[in-house]
Amino acid sequence: MGVVIRTAGADDRERVVRLLDEAFQDDPVSSWVFPGTEYRRLTHHRLMAAFTDAVLADGRIDLTEDGAACALWLPVPAGDEQPAGGPAEDIPALVREAVDPDNERVELIARLTEGIHPTGRAHEYLWMIGVAPGRQGEGLGTALMESVLDRCDSEGTPAYLEASSARGRALYERLGFEFTGQALQLPDGPLMWPMWREPRND
Template identity: 30%
Template sequence: MNDELAQNALAVRPITDADVPVAVDTLGRAFADYPFTRHVIAADDHEARVRRFQELCLTRIAVPYGRVWVAEDGLAVAAWTVPDQDPSPAFAEIGPLLGELIGDRQSAFDTAEQDVEPYRPQEPVWFLSTVGVAPEVQGRGLGRAVLLPGIEEAERAGCPAFLETSSEANVRFYERLGFRVTADVPSSDGGPRTWCMRRDPS
């Protein structure tokens, strides 16, 4: 089965307003125990903070300024920022809200950004903002399925695709999708390491 047929079989489609609550829940659960978010978002009421953080990034950045695909009505979701849209005004607007969610981990968040910033592409890229699959539907290929449209759109546009992950298991997953590690970045404050990965158009 080719990628397009596989994608259709899993009913991958652009996100709609009706999908947002489930997609936010999916991302909140997916990142509740993720090493990076554990390190950079305050521990008190952590899961609620992560959920709100993901909600802001999805609804205020990715949906209006990027591209988002879902499967299973939001139980799998992948969100990208794209080079022909500038989300800077939205980031400035939600910055104070994100700061409240980060809470007493602001120093860790700032350090993590400083550690990785030198390894981010300077040219226009499709940047994978977030991706998650609800635990109850994992193992069915949905993560790959919701990522493929963005990868294919970047390929058609002649743009690299870029992502960052703090999970070594994710590195192997993304390598199977054609990404390669461009930087293995240790944390300068004892937090999780981050792998920067890039997929160039063929």
């Protein structure tokens, strides 16, 4: 039986935020941004809400019909154009102010990932993909990604992401992503792996 996927709308916001919050509670990068289990439990959802709002405004959120998994995609234009917000706005600082003003890591993670993001070619950016903890290993994440990657292939569009775990990196490699060659080492924290996928012609 296939996985039914639909595009999330504003009515799905709380469901998506809750799903991402649950899916990333134990993620190495989320644990670095929000150190301490209790602190993360109380604060992490605000960052997921900021991400959800940004992608609802400027990208697309794919959601499985049963609400167990979602993928946040943002189209990134070629060159140095700003995909959202415009050059006059300091997005990382605004996110920190909205999410947790006393936590500099909220701003730092945005600046660091911004700094390694490739420019020059238009591409689809997989901002996040989350699967409910009890539903991982069922192929939901793969199904979500393949629906977009098939379109990327037919349109000749590359895709990009940053893997936040070794397990995620292995999944993305199976889907045709390649490590760009330089990992991002978070200060006193885990590695992130930038990965790029050229469209397939076969």
